[in-house]
Amino acid sequence: xxxxxxxxxxxxxxxxxxxxxxxxxxxxxxxxxxxxxxxxxxxxxxxxxxxxxxxxxxxxxxxxxxxxxxxxxxxxxxxxxxxxxxxxxxxxxxxxxxxxxxxxxxxxxxxxxxxxxxxxxxxxxxxxxxxxxxxxxxxxxxxxxxxxxxxxxxxxxxxxxxxxxxxxxxxxxxxxxxxxxxx
Amino acid sequence: xxxxxxxxxxxxxxxxxxxxxxxxxxxxxxxxxxxxxxxxxxxxxxxxxxxxxxxxxxxxxxxxxxxxxxxxxxxxxxxxxxxxxxxxxxxxxxxxxxxxxxxxxxxxxxxxxxxxxxxxxxxxxxxxxxxxxxxxxxxxxxxxxxxxxxxxxxxxxxxxxxxxxxxxxxxxxxxxxxxxxxxxxxxxxxxxxxxxxxxxxxxxxxxxxxxxxxxxxxxxxx
Numbered sequence: 001x002x003x004x005x006x007x008x009x010x011x012x013x014x015x016x017x018x019x020x021x022x023x024x025x026x027x028x029x030x031x032x033x034x035x036x037x038x039x040x041x042x043x044x045x046x047x048x049x050x051x052x053x054x055x056x057x058x059x060x061x062x063x064x065x066x067x068x069x070x071x072x073x074x075x076x077x078x079x080x081x082x083x084x085x086x087x088x089x090x091x092x093x094x095x096x097x098x099x100x101x102x103x104x105x106x107x108x109x110x111x112x113x114x115x116x117x118x119x120x121x122x123x124x125x126x127x128x129x130x131x132x133x134x135x136x137x138x139x140x141x142x143x144x145x146x147x148x149x150x151x152x153x154x155x156x157x158x159x160x161x162x163x164x165x166x167x168x169x170x171x172x173x174x175x176x177x178x179x180x181x182x183x
Numbered sequence: 184x185x186x187x188x189x190x191x192x193x194x195x196x197x198x199x200x201x202x203x204x205x206x207x208x209x210x211x212x213x214x215x216x217x218x219x220x221x222x223x224x225x226x227x228x229x230x231x232x233x234x235x236x237x238x239x240x241x242x243x244x245x246x247x248x249x250x251x252x253x254x255x256x257x258x259x260x261x262x263x264x265x266x267x268x269x270x271x272x273x274x275x276x277x278x279x280x281x282x283x284x285x286x287x288x289x290x291x292x293x294x295x296x297x298x299x300x301x302x303x304x305x306x307x308x309x310x311x312x313x314x315x316x317x318x319x320x321x322x323x324x325x326x327x328x329x330x331x332x333x334x335x336x337x338x339x340x341x342x343x344x345x346x347x348x349x350x351x352x353x354x355x356x357x358x359x360x361x362x363x364x365x366x367x368x369x370x371x372x373x374x375x376x377x378x379x380x381x382x383x384x385x386x387x388x389x390x391x392x393x394x395x396x397x398x399x400x401x402x403x404x405x
Contacts, residue, residue: 082208084205084208084356086357106323107371108371139367140367140370140371141367141371142367143363143364143366143367144364144367144368144370144371146361146364146367147317147360147361147364147365147367147368148320148321150321150357150358156357157357158205158356158357158359158361160208160209160361161361161363161364
């Protein structure tokens with residue numbers, strides 16, 4: 001009788017131990033799973049950030065390519081012109097450029113001046129002849145603005161457009177021919 | 184290319200000489216010289232002819248009512264090569280366009296409303312053209328007035344396919360316009376390049392061929 005009781009007690013202890021171990025191992029497993037979940041979540045967040053950054057990088061690459069295309073498409077035009085002025089002293093290049101920019105601004109606004117990238121690339125003060133660079137899409141606006149220039153500095157003057165060309169070389173050649181024809 | 188400016192108004196012989204030399208540099212082959220005195224107009228025209236530029240004489244009549252204008256037209260039309268009418272009313276604008284003696288209808292920027300479909304029909308009937316002067320553009324002012332008015336007349340004329348002649352109306356050489364700048368301004372207004380080119384070449388040439396010839400025939404008949 002005593003033996004049976006002892007066996008039963010041992011069995012009960014064993015079962016209790018087994019159950020305790022089982023509960024413990026489950027908790028450990030749950031904790032591990034939680035840790036793994038946390039790690040996976042942080043990894044997913046990290047991946048999301050990486051993907052976002054990669055997206056931005058791709059976007060900027062696309063934007064760069066687009067801008068490059070635009071840059072390539074932005075063709076230039078060279079407008080050769082002669083200045084007819086009042087008095088003996090021909091106007092200085094700064095005065096001529098200022099007058100042209102002011103006239104373009106008056107006709108088409110500052111945005112056009114910025115888009116046209118207006119620049120006096122060549123000017124011969126002795127012959128009062130020069131070459132103006134503009135973008136090809138604002139060519140007509142710049143030519144029309146040249147017609148509005150009636151004063152350079154303090155003196156009356158007119159700008160006569162000689163030729164519009166795609167290269168500075170051809171513009172210079174046209175200028176030379178025009179100067180030869182002048183009286 | 185034959186560039187034509189059908190309105191130059193030199194105030195003196197000196198101005199005429201300066202304008203003639205600049206017109207030659209600019210590449211004009213034909214001009215019309217305006218003066219109320221036919222004798223003086225012819226004198227100024229001779230200065231241009233001396234520079235190798237064909238020159239006509241012209242007069243502009245301001246018309247409030249067509250009844251009075253017809254009488255003036257009868258009196259002075261034969262003294263000039265070309266007659267332009269500056270209408271002050273819609274009736275004058277319509278009837279002037281139909282008159283075979285009138286070559287040009289001058290529309291100032293404030294009269295854009297007269298440039299419509301019926302005006303175009305009248306212009307076709309009489310063979311006249313609409314004239315726009317670029318002189319007001321030089322003196323700035325409110326862009327809603329001069330620039331916008333000029334632009335609307337040009338656009339409407341192009342839309343209705345009416346012949347359009349652009350002139351400078353210059354009184355001194357400093358007010359003259361280069362034909363390429365005129366063309367560019369019209370393109371900037373939104374007109375097709377071909378019409379912009381015709382406004383300083385083909386259309387004025389057609390007016391000179393039909394209307395100036397009409398006057399010379401009239402003179403010969405007299």
